[in-house]
Amino acid sequence: MSVRKVGVRKVTKPDVNDAMCPSRVVLEHVTSRWGVLILAALLERPYRFSELRRSIGGVSEKMLAQTLQTLERDGFVHRDAKPVIPPRVDYSLTALGKEAAEQVWSLARWTEEKVDAVQRARTAYDEARNS
Amino acid sequence: MSVRKVGVRKVTKPDVNDAMCPSRVVLEHVTSRWGVLILAALLERPYRFSELRRSIGGVSEKMLAQTLQTLERDGFVHRDAKPVIPPRVDYSLTALGKEAAEQVWSLARWTEEKVDAVQRARTAYDEARNS
DNA sequence: GTGGGTACTTTCCAATAGTTAGCGCTCTCC
DNA sequence: GGAGAGCGCTAACTATTGGAAAGTACCCAC
Numbered sequence: 447m448s449v450r451k452v453g454v455r456k457v458t459k460p461d462v463n464d465a466m467c468p469s470r471v472v473l474e475h476v477t478s479r480w481g482v483l484i485l486a487a488l489l490e491r492p493y494r495f496s497e498l499r500r501s502i503g504g505v506s507e508k509m510l511a512q513t514l515q516t517l518e519r520d521g522f523v524h525r526d527a528k529p530v531i532p533p534r535v536d537y538s539l540t541a542l543g544k545e546a547a548e549q550v551w552s553l554a555r556w557t558e559e560k561v562d563a564v565q566r567a568r569t570a571y572d573e574a575r576n577s
Numbered sequence: 578m579s580v581r582k583v584g585v586r587k588v589t590k591p592d593v594n595d596a597m598c599p600s601r602v603v604l605e606h607v608t609s610r611w612g613v614l615i616l617a618a619l620l621e622r623p624y625r626f627s628e629l630r631r632s633i634g635g636v637s638e639k640m641l642a643q644t645l646q647t648l649e650r651d652g653f654v655h656r657d658a659k660p661v662i663p664p665r666v667d668y669s670l671t672a673l674g675k676e677a678a679e680q681v682w683s684l685a686r687w688t689e690e691k692v693d694a695v696q697r698a699r700t701a702y703d704e705a706r707n708s
Numbered sequence: 709g710t711g712g713g714t715a716c717t718t719t720c721c722a723a724t725a726g727t728t729a730g731c732g733c734t735c736t737c738c
Numbered sequence: 739g740g741a742g743a744g745c746g747c748t749a750a751c752t753a754t755t756g757g758a759a760a761g762t763a764c765c766c767a768c
Contacts, residue, residue, distance in 0.1 A: 460689040462614060465635030469692040473685060477608040479756090483593060495715055504596030506757050511716060521698025531765055532714035542694055549687065553680050554604060558591040561600040563673055567652025610725090626746055637726055642747060662734055663745040 475520055476546050480505055480513040485522065485539070485547040486554045492538035522546055606651055607677050611636055611644040616653065616670070616678040617685045623669035653677055 460469040475481055483502045487493060493501065499510050514537060517523040522543030526536040539547055591600040606612055614633045618624060624632065630641050645668060648654040653674030657667040670678055 460692045462685045462689060463618070463633050467692075468696060469689045470634075472692055472695050473613065473688040474610060476688065477610075477613055477681075477684070479605060479608075482604065482608055487594070496713080502594050503601075504757095506759095507716070508718090508758090509756070519699055519702045520695045521702075527715090533716085533764085535715065542691060542698070545687065545691075546684075549680065549684050550608075553608070553677075553684075554593045556676065556680065557604040557607065558593060558600045560673060560676075561591045561598075561603055564603050564651045565599060567673070568650055571650045571652075627744075637728095638747070639749095640726070643725095658746090664733085664747085666746065
């Protein structure tokens with residue numbers, strides 16, 4: 447973390463390349479395996495818990511709950527629990543979350559576009575090693 | 578994975594929300610803990626192995642080597658090993674890798690900007706739970 | 709009253725990530 | 739000339755994390 451002096455205050459500029467910088471873990475939260483997919487899904491519209499679980503293929507309930515809690519604590523996701531029977535909990539993006547979601551959403555779309563190119567690169571790589 | 582028919586060929590459109598879709602693992606590679614930081618660093622300029630290791634705080638040699646291999650196989654990173662003593666290996670981005678890197682780079686910068694807002698959200702969340 | 713749906717939490721095991729050590733070679737330091 | 743550091747890995751071991759399954763507590767439809 448680089449340290450600048452501004453007046454008498456010490457100001458440390460966030461740097462994801464610093465293992466100790468808090469920005470590192472924030473980046474890890476938004477780029478986490480399920481975090482990316484949750485943010486991208488919520489960009490579309492608010493979701494309920496089970497709805498989100500069905501929408502994102504392969505998430506366990508544990509990881510969905512855990513990741514949503516992390517994103518809520520970081521201020522990306524808003525949780526609205528209605529005390530009704532059966533329980534109803536709606537998840538949506540905050541303003542901050544929307545900014546993050548837009549970026550990971552476009553990354554997801556880009557990935558879907560480029561998956562063929564990646565697979566071609568992989569077979570080329572594998573063939574070069576086998577022969 | 579949604580399936581469209583085009584002529585006689587079946588065409589499956591990539592979907593990161595499908596657990597079985599190859600695009601899912603590609604997205605995981607570029608958003609992986611070290612993948613993000615490696616791509617962002619290489620956007621700046623090519624790096625040598627140990628140079629990259631010093632630049633990215635906290636990477637082990639194993640994880641750096643492993644992640645670089647994954648990114649190389651996926652066609653994001655170009656590896657140029659010069660057969661000299663001491664060994665010299667230069668890593669740089671391919672055209673495909675540059676596209677990915679630009680996105681994760683801006684995500685990293687965004688995160689650094691917003692880290693204060695996230696920390697404020699966290700203390701608010703924690704205080705609401707403690708009291 | 710059995711089965712299903714809600715939103716989780718808990719427990720346990722497998723997979724994954726990280727830590728440590730080593731390798732073969734060379735260059736610098738003293 | 740012997741010691742130590744640097745290079746780019748790899749293999750073996752261990753700590754951490756992720757996932758699968760079951761539990762919880764409540765209600766409704768059949």
